[in-house]
Amino acid sequence: MSLVERVLAGDRLALARLLSQIENEETMGLDDLAALYPHTGGAHLVGMTGAPGTGKSTLVNKLVLRMRQAGDKDGESSIRIAVVAVDPSSPFTGGAILGDRIRMRDLAGDPCVFIRSMASRGALGGLARATTGVVQALDAAGFNVIMIETVGAGQAEVDIARTAHTTVVITAPGMGDEVQAIKAGILEIADILVVNKADIPGADNTLRALRATLEMAKPESYSPNDPHRSDLSIEREEESSGWETPVIATIATEGEGVAELILAIENHRTHLQGSGEWAIRERGRIRSELEGLLRETLATRFLQRQPDGRFEEVLEKVLARSLSPRQAVLSMVEGEDE
Numbered sequence: 567m568s569l570v571e572r573v574l575a576g577d578r579l580a581l582a583r584l585l586s587q588i589e590n591e592e593t594m595g596l597d598d599l600a601a602l603y604p605h606t607g608g609a610h611l612v613g614m615t616g617a618p619g620t621g622k623s624t625l626v627n628k629l630v631l632r633m634r635q636a637g638d639k640d641g642e643s644s645i646r647i648a649v650v651a652v653d654p655s656s657p658f659t660g661g662a663i664l665g666d667r668i669r670m671r672d673l674a675g676d677p678c679v680f681i682r683s684m685a686s687r688g689a690l691g692g693l694a695r696a697t698t699g700v701v702q703a704l705d706a707a708g709f710n711v712i713m714i715e716t717v718g719a720g721q722a723e724v725d726i727a728r729t730a731h732t733t734v735v736i737t738a739p740g741m742g743d744e745v746q747a748i749k750a751g752i753l754e755i756a757d758i759l760v761v762n763k764a765d766i767p768g769a770d771n772t773l774r775a776l777r778a779t780l781e782m783a784k785p786e787s788y789s790p791n792d793p794h795r796s797d798l799s800i801e802r803e804e805e806s807s808g809w810e811t812p813v814i815a816t817i818a819t820e821g822e823g824v825a826e827l828i829l830a831i832e833n834h835r836t837h838l839q840g841s842g843e844w845a846i847r848e849r850g851r852i853r854s855e856l857e858g859l860l861r862e863t864l865a866t867r868f869l870q871r872q873p874d875g876r877f878e879e880v881l882e883k884v885l886a887r888s889l890s891p892r893q894a895v896l897s898m899v900e901g902e903d904e
C-alpha cells in the first residue's frame with residue numbers, strides 16, 4: 567500500500583510520517599498531499615487563538631475530551647478530532663509545556679484523537695504554509711473536527727482566521743487583553759470570544775469590557791470610508807450578517823463553561839452552513855491560499871533565474887539611493903538597468 571492509501575485507511579503511523587514530510591517541505595510529501603487533496607473539505611476547522619498563558623492548551627484538551635464523551639453518549643463515538651498546536655517557541659510560554667503535557671496524558675490512547683505539535687523553525691511564512699498542509703492532510707485522513715491552536719500576535723491571528731471556519735479567541739483576566747484585543751483587531755476575527763480563568767478576580771471586568779467593546783464594534787457602527795479598516799473586516803462584515811459573537815466565560819482547569827463553548831462552536835458551524843457563509847469562507851480561504859502560493863512560486867522562480875549577484879547589485883543601488891525600491895524591482899523584472 568502507498569503512503570496515501572495508508573493515510574486514507576486511517577494508519578496513524580503513515581499519517582505521522584506524511585506530516586513530517588509536509589513540515590519539511592519534502593517533494594514526496596507535497597506530492598502525496600496533492601494526491602490527498604480531493605479527499606479534503608469535510609472537516610470543521612476551528613482556530614483557537616490567544617496570548618500565551620491564557621489557557622488555550624488546557625481548554626482545547628477539555629474540549630476534545632468533552633466532545634469525545636458527548637459523541638459516546640449520542641452513539642457517535644466515531645467523531646474524530648485532531649489538534650494542531652502551532653506554538654512558535656516563545657520565551658514566556660512556560661505554561662504551554664505544562665498544558666501540553668496534561669493534554670497528552672489525558673488524550674493519549676484515544677484512537678479517535680490525533681495531536682500534532684508544529685515544530686517552530688524557519689520563517690513564519692514557512693510555518694503558516696506547513697500548517698495549511700498539515701491541516702489538509704488531517705482533513706483528508708477523515709478527522710471531523712480539526713482544532714488549530716495558535717499563539718495570537720496580530721497578523722498570525724488574522725492568518726488563522728483565513729485558515730479556520732470558526733475562530734475562537736481566548737483571553738484571560740489581568741493580561742490587559744481587553745485593550746490588546748482591540749489593538750490587534752482580534753474582535754474583527756473572533757466568531758466566538760472566550761474569557762478563560764473566570765475563577766480569577768477581575769474576570770467580571772474583562773467580560774464586561776469585552777461585551778461593551780463588541781457592542782461598539784458592531785458592523786453598523788463602522789464607517790464605510792474608514793481607511794483603517796482591513797479588507798478582512800470588510801469581508802467578515804459582509805459574511806457575518808446574522809451571527810452575534812458570543813462571549814463565554816470558562817474555567818478550563820475545572821471544565822466549567824466547556825459545554826457552552828462546544829455548543830457555540832457547533833452553532834457557528836450550523837450558522838455557516840445554513841446561511842451559505844461556509845461556501846463563501848471556503849472560497850476566500852482557497853483564494854488567499856492560491857494567491858499566496860502564486861506570489862511565492864513566481865518570486866522564487868524569478869530569483870532562481872536571475873544571474874548570480876544581480877539581486878545584490880540592485881540592492882546596492884537602492885542603498886546608495888540611485889534607484890528607488892520600485893525602480894529596482896522594475897529594472898529586474900524588465901531586465902533593464904536603469
Ligand SMILES: Nc1nc2c(ncn2[C@@H]2O[C@H](COP(=O)(O)OP(=O)(O)O)[C@@H](O)[C@H]2O)c(=O)[nH]1
Pocket residue numbers: 616617618619620621622623624625659661662663664665666762763764765766816817818819820
Ligand atoms: N486559574 C486558572 N488557571 C488556568 C485556567 N486555565 C488554564 N490555567 C493555567 O494557566 C496556565 C497556562 O495554561 P496553558 O493551557 O498552557 O495556556 P496556553 O499557553 O494558552 O496554551 C497553566 O498553568 C494552566 O493550568 C483557568 O481557567 N483558571
Ligand SMILES: [Mg+2]
Pocket residue numbers: 622623624653661662663665666715
Ligand atoms: Mg499552549
